[in-house]
Amino acid sequence: MTEKMLEIEDLKTYFYGDEGVVKAVDGVTITVNKGETVGVVGESGCGKSVTSLSVMRLLQDTPGEIVDGSIKFEGKSLLNLSEKEMRMIRGNDIAMIFQEPMTSLNPVYKIGKQLEEAIKLHLRYDKKKARIHAVNMLNLVGLPRANEVMNEYPHQLSGGMRQRVMIAMAMACNPKLLIADEPTTALDVTIQAQILELMQQLRNESNTSIMLITHDLGVVAEMCDRVVVMYAGEVVEESDVYTLFENPKHPYTKGLIGSVPKLGQDVEKLDSIPGNVPIPTNMPSGCKFAPRCEFAMDICWKKDPVLLETNDKHACRCWLYQDQEKALEV
Amino acid sequence: MATPLVELKNIKKYFPVKKGVLGRKNSFVKAVDDVSFAINKGETLGLVGESGCGKSTTGRLIMSLLELTEGQIYFEGNQISGLNDNQIRNTRKNFQMIFQDPYASLNPRMKIRDIINEPLIIHGFNKEERMNRVTELLEIVGLNAYHADRYPHQFSGGQRQRIGIARALAINPKLIIADEPVSALDVSIQSQILNLLKDLQKSFNLTYLFIAHDLSVVEHISDRVGVMYLGKIVEIADKKTLYKNGQHPYTKALLSAVPIPDPKLKRERIILSGDIPSPANPPSGCTFHTRCPLATDICKEKVPKLREIGEGHSVSCHLI
Numbered sequence: 001m002t003e004k005m006l007e008i009e010d011l012k013t014y015f016y017g018d019e020g021v022v023k024a025v026d027g028v029t030i031t032v033n034k035g036e037t038v039g040v041v042g043e044s045g046c047g048k049s050v051t052s053l054s055v056m057r058l059l060q061d062t063p064g065e066i067v068d069g070s071i072k073f074e075g076k077s078l079l080n081l082s083e084k085e086m087r088m089i090r091g092n093d094i095a096m097i098f099q100e101p102m103t104s105l106n107p108v109y110k111i112g113k114q115l116e117e118a119i120k121l122h123l124r125y126d127k128k129k130a131r132i133h134a135v136n137m138l139n140l141v142g143l144p145r146a147n148e149v150m151n152e153y154p155h156q157l158s159g160g161m162r163q164r165v166m167i168a169m170a171m172a173c174n175p176k177l178l179i180a181d182e183p184t185t186a187l188d189v190t191i192q193a194q195i196l197e198l199m200q201q202l203r204n205e206s207n208t209s210i211m212l213i214t215h216d217l218g219v220v221a222e223m224c225d226r227v228v229v230m231y232a233g234e235v236v237e238e239s240d241v242y243t244l245f246e247n248p249k250h251p252y253t254k255g256l257i258g259s260v261p262k263l264g265q266d267v268e269k270l271d272s273i274p275g276n277v278p279i280p281t282n283m284p285s286g287c288k289f290a291p292r293c294e295f296a297m298d299i300c301w302k303k304d305p306v307l308l309e310t311n312d313k314h315a316c317r318c319w320l321y322q323d324q325e326k327a328l329e330v
Numbered sequence: 331m332a333t334p335l336v337e338l339k340n341i342k343k344y345f346p347v348k349k350g351v352l353g354r355k356n357s358f359v360k361a362v363d364d365v366s367f368a369i370n371k372g373e374t375l376g377l378v379g380e381s382g383c384g385k386s387t388t389g390r391l392i393m394s395l396l397e398l399t400e401g402q403i404y405f406e407g408n409q410i411s412g413l414n415d416n417q418i419r420n421t422r423k424n425f426q427m428i429f430q431d432p433y434a435s436l437n438p439r440m441k442i443r444d445i446i447n448e449p450l451i452i453h454g455f456n457k458e459e460r461m462n463r464v465t466e467l468l469e470i471v472g473l474n475a476y477h478a479d480r481y482p483h484q485f486s487g488g489q490r491q492r493i494g495i496a497r498a499l500a501i502n503p504k505l506i507i508a509d510e511p512v513s514a515l516d517v518s519i520q521s522q523i524l525n526l527l528k529d530l531q532k533s534f535n536l537t538y539l540f541i542a543h544d545l546s547v548v549e550h551i552s553d554r555v556g557v558m559y560l561g562k563i564v565e566i567a568d569k570k571t572l573y574k575n576g577q578h579p580y581t582k583a584l585l586s587a588v589p590i591p592d593p594k595l596k597r598e599r600i601i602l603s604g605d606i607p608s609p610a611n612p613p614s615g616c617t618f619h620t621r622c623p624l625a626t627d628i629c630k631e632k633v634p635k636l637r638e639i640g641e642g643h644s645v646s647c648h649l650i
């Protein structure tokens with residue numbers, strides 16, 4: 001049987017602000033199995049980052065709150081842990097890479113010190129051993145001049161180098177789960193290729209499970225085993241990566257795939273999804289995609305479809321694939 | 331051959347940077363370093379390359395938002411570089427720019443009407459003409475007349491980019507320089523704007539210089555494409571030739587690095603090592619030699635020239 005690493009179930013994370021409640025994550029279920037890379041895609045503001053911050057329990061400094069659902073790591077609930085217990089899990093069992101490396105690098109400490117501290121804390125190495133391990137990690141992520149970089153500050157490095165340092169830091173304690181939030185979005189394409197290759201290599205060597213958040217369908221196709229598509233705080237489709245690109249079901253997924261120009265494929269006009277994503281404080285009732293959906297039917301405006309799994313492990317939240325008659329009766 | 335709409339001849343832009351504690355010893359960032367190309371009437375020339383390679387600076391030089399360090403720029407055969415503000419005012423109205431950041435490029439305190447009016451006032455349209463033109467422009471870019479009295483913050487990113495486009499179209503320019511116009515947008519909105527730009531080009535016979543780092547987007551929108559690296563054009567050709575038969579080692583590496591949204595496709599990838607060098611301290615000889623998998627001794631010493639190797643296809647590499 002496949003071993004489950006992370007199970008997010010019916011997660012609801014809301015923000016309470018002046019303009020009302022923002023249901024940033026509204027009933028999201030995502031499972032990441034051991035050794036698997038799961039992609040989470042969707043447009044800006046659909047709740048990808050909030051989902052990952054919820055898993056890491058990093059919402060304290062925000063007006064956000066987990067209001068419902070469960071998050072289990074290796075079968076144990078993360079939501080019941082004390083902050084102290086959680087701190088031992090972060091960076092040890094679960095590591096996170098952010099889009100902007102400076103959010104996890106401290107600008108006033110040298111790279112070496114930051115790496116050593118993390119290694120000492122989580123692996124309980126002494127100073128000398130920690131230093132050796134730190135240099136090894138920097139070499140492993142392909143940083144040139146690893147020894148010198150140990151004595152440099154984050155601002156002295158380029159964006160690509162900082163991202164490598166952050167990956168080195170994340171991988172230093174051999175985490176079981178890596179959550180990578182847009183790890184290459186800020187990077188140039190040749191540097192992105194380096195980082196993606198590095199992540200693949202690390203995954204193959206240490207069998208780490210990865211939850212990879214991105215808006216880039218190319219990165220998804222390249223990296224992921226399974227894909228979760230989010231729209232307006234909900235999962236709208238989930239399947240293995242081949243099925244998703246070959247046989248997408250949800251109109252939003254289809255629209256997304258048709259919207260991206262593909263290298264070497266010259267089309268005169270791109271598909272596009274009309275309109276804009278809904279305003280979070282003013283979500284449409286019923287299916288949240290209805291205002292932009294060319295297939296919207298009466299029922300779509302009235303009732304939100306559920307995420308329904310068909311027998312081929314392909315799940316979709318859309319009335320086109322569900323029994324509308326039955327739904328209207330209840 | 332017809333006169334190109336715009337022609338750049340050996341243009342350079344060196345930004346001075348102060349070095350040393352006393353700030354005396356000047357050195358330069360060679361942001362654009364001997365670039366020549368032409369943009370023909372009605373075509374879209376794409377300009378690709380990684381951040382800092384000089385794409386935006388090239389665009390700003392054409393707009394005369396920056397002063398050239400060296401070289402000449404021609405518009406419809408007439409030199410426009412080196413002229414003063416008065417002399418180029420009439421030419422300048424033929425050029426408009428669309429920017430990457432639809433949030434930063436619109437004044438938050440101005441109504442949409444006034445944002446679009448600005449270029450119309452500068453070029454002497456009267457009040458009634460302006461009124462009609464604003465309504466017409468909003469409709470052209472897919473917005474409505476009632477949007478004119480709103481403020482930028484009331485619009486989404488894609489809508490703001492439409493407003494930027496409406497403003498750029500206001501005085502019927504011939505050339506639009508679009509600097510990363512869709513980079514900040516979500517993919518579903520990106521395609522709306524790309525389709526709009528294509529439609530407008532047909533309707534108004536526009537010429538585009540389309541600057542972007544996304545190679546798939548550039549392929550989609552362009553007729554010809556130039557690849558930049560550290561302030562230089564390393565290869566330029568019509569789109570098909572460049573994407574199917576690009577010759578420069580950097581072009582090949584760039585193309586192979588693009589992740590393609592098709593999981594069945596397993597490609598051999600050229601992974602370049604190292605970082606992009608700083609344009610303040612570019613490598614000797616061929617500036618790509620520090621990362622080029624094919625570099626030989628001569629590459630460190632001699633600067634390769636951009637040479638034509640086929641019709642409209644030029645490459646700068648010692649091996650080609």
Ligand SMILES: Nc1ncnc2c1ncn2[C@@H]1O[C@H](COP(=O)(O)OP(=O)(O)OP(=O)(O)O)[C@@H](O)[C@H]1O
Binds near residue numbers: 015025
């Ligand atoms: N600190 C916060 N305070 C209030 N609302 C927030 C906060 N952080 C996120 N939100 C809201 O939660 C929703 C989801 O945001 P989230 O950051 O998860 O989006 P995302 O999918 O990661 O988008 P992107 O692709 O832009 O990173 C958005 O509507 C956002 O405005």
Ligand SMILES: Nc1ncnc2c1ncn2[C@@H]1O[C@H](COP(=O)(O)OP(=O)(O)O)[C@@H](O)[C@H]1O
Binds near residue numbers: 387
């Ligand atoms: N006003 C300026 N002063 C100093 N350096 C600049 C200025 N504008 C751009 N540069 C430098 O010139 C180089 C090219 O920049 P730019 O044209 O913006 O690149 P691109 O648009 O290709 O990303 C970069 O190294 C950049 O830092």
Ligand code: SF4
Binds near residue numbers: 287
């Ligand atoms: S439920 Fe209806 S509106 Fe929603 S995606 Fe399906 S068809 Fe479109």
Ligand code: SF4
Binds near residue numbers: 618
């Ligand atoms: S001139 Fe040499 S270093 Fe430059 S691209 Fe050609 S082979 Fe590579």
Ligand SMILES: [Mg+2]
Binds near residue numbers: 048049050181
């Ligand atoms: Mg995010």
Ligand SMILES: [Mg+2]
Binds near residue numbers: 385386
């Ligand atoms: Mg730029």
